[in-house]
Amino acid sequence: MAGIYIHIPFCKRKCHYCNFFSLASQKMKEPFLKALRIEMELTRDYLAGAEVNTVYFGGGTPSVFSPGEYLMTPPPGALPKKGGGETPPPNPLPKKGGGVVREVTLELNPEDVTESYVEELKDTWFNRFSLGVQSFADDDLTYLNRSHSAAQALRAVKLLQKTGYENISIDLIYGVPSSSGQLWKKNLEIAFSLDVPHISAYALTVEQRTPLAWMINKQRYAPVNDEDQISQFRQVMQMAKEHGFQQYEISNFSKPGRHSVHNTNYWNGIQYLGLGPSAHSYNGNSRRWNISNLTEYIASMEKGELKYEEEILSPAQKYNEYVMTSLRTMWGCSLEKIISHFGFRIADFFSQGASRFVKQGLLVELSGVYFLTDEGKLFADRIAGELFFLC
Numbered sequence: 001m002a003g004i005y006i007h008i009p010f011c012k013r014k015c016h017y018c019n020f021f022s023l024a025s026q027k028m029k030e031p032f033l034k035a036l037r038i039e040m041e042l043t044r045d046y047l048a049g050a051e052v053n054t055v056y057f058g059g060g061t062p063s064v065f066s067p068g069e070y071l072m073t074p075p076p077g078a079l080p081k082k083g084g085g086e087t088p089p090p091n092p093l094p095k096k097g098g099g100v101v102r103e104v105t106l107e108l109n110p111e112d113v114t115e116s117y118v119e120e121l122k123d124t125w126f127n128r129f130s131l132g133v134q135s136f137a138d139d140d141l142t143y144l145n146r147s148h149s150a151a152q153a154l155r156a157v158k159l160l161q162k163t164g165y166e167n168i169s170i171d172l173i174y175g176v177p178s179s180s181g182q183l184w185k186k187n188l189e190i191a192f193s194l195d196v197p198h199i200s201a202y203a204l205t206v207e208q209r210t211p212l213a214w215m216i217n218k219q220r221y222a223p224v225n226d227e228d229q230i231s232q233f234r235q236v237m238q239m240a241k242e243h244g245f246q247q248y249e250i251s252n253f254s255k256p257g258r259h260s261v262h263n264t265n266y267w268n269g270i271q272y273l274g275l276g277p278s279a280h281s282y283n284g285n286s287r288r289w290n291i292s293n294l295t296e297y298i299a300s301m302e303k304g305e306l307k308y309e310e311e312i313l314s315p316a317q318k319y320n321e322y323v324m325t326s327l328r329t330m331w332g333c334s335l336e337k338i339i340s341h342f343g344f345r346i347a348d349f350f351s352q353g354a355s356r357f358v359k360q361g362l363l364v365e366l367s368g369v370y371f372l373t374d375e376g377k378l379f380a381d382r383i384a385g386e387l388f389f390l391c
């Protein structure tokens with residue numbers, strides 16, 4: 001099993017909080033697509049023949065390209081033509097009632113979801129849509145410098161649903177200073193009323209060297225209040241439970257069985273290939289990340305050269321990654337797995353550390369598998385950090 005991530009490095013404008021690699025200018029769209037095709041060819045052996053079961057177009061803003069433009073750029077052998085065609089679905093997974101499961105996600109910005117865009121999507125292989133809503137309150141969207149309105153966000157969800165797409169995820173951001181507890185509750189009520197199977201909720205993080213950090217520093221923008229953020233996180237956990245959603249990862253909630261297969265594969269240590277500038281790849285033994293510079297990315301592809309940095313992971317790094325990612329999920333961190341992959345010495349180290357957190361009510365242990373409690377989810381990074389094996 002394996003995944004492919006494709007990074008689309010363009011946005012209409014930069015959101016104030018964003019530190020992802022993307023450019024507000026779209027001048028280089030055409031050469032980027034050409035470079036992407038070359039990179040697909042150059043990396044075709046990276047996954048060593050593993051079955052690709054998910055493809056994720058993220059960014060940036062993937063919806064700066066029309067569905068038709070994507071149809072001209074399928075990853076070789078990875079995406080079938082809709083309705084059959086010459087390329088058979090690769091690596092089919094068994095599905096209830098027969099057939100195959102293949103998850104092909106496209107991130108969409110709400111303002112791009114027009115009737116004609118959605119109509120064009122019908123000809124593509126995308127079968128899951130992740131909408132960058134962030135908030136259903138215009139004040140929050142202004143604070144974040146998003147390029148859409150709350151009304152456009154609602155319209156986008158309804159338009160996709162009206163067209164027959166129900167596999168929709170909504171991204172939300174909590175802890176925005178313009179949003180009080182009551183406004184955030186209203187936001188959540190709207191999100192859960194939309195009948196989508198998946199909601200992601202991320203804490204607003206003020207990253208260094210972003211316009212948001214600069215404006216908060218200059219006291220032009222209100223700072224993020226940690227207590228508000230914690231109480232809003234508690235609200236989303238509570239409301240998700242009330243609506244029958246599972247918190248299958250700290251920031252991700254879905255109806256049972258409707259989790260993102262692509263992201264879950266990341267957390268389960270499944271290999272993936274990242275394409276596009278700044279995209280990361282993982283093959284089980286090493287991580288590598290492409291250059292975060294579009295001009296250099298295009299120039300290197302034109303020369304037929306891949307330009308990336310790579311880190312070979314030590315056993316301790318692999319253990320640390322396993323602890324960090326597994327603890328964040330509802331499947332938990334398994335002592336048996338630690339023993340079989342990393343040996344008894346590291347397993348002893350883990351269980352001693354974990355038992356401290358069990359006593360504090362931040363972890364629970366069930367048959368050798370450790371899970372964060374709701375309280376523990378507030379301190380997930382600190383807990384994982386204290387369980388890291390440093391050598």
Ligand code: SF4
Binds near residue numbers: 010014018020061132
């Ligand atoms: S749309 Fe996404 S990638 Fe683009 S600037 Fe905003 S947050 Fe960053």
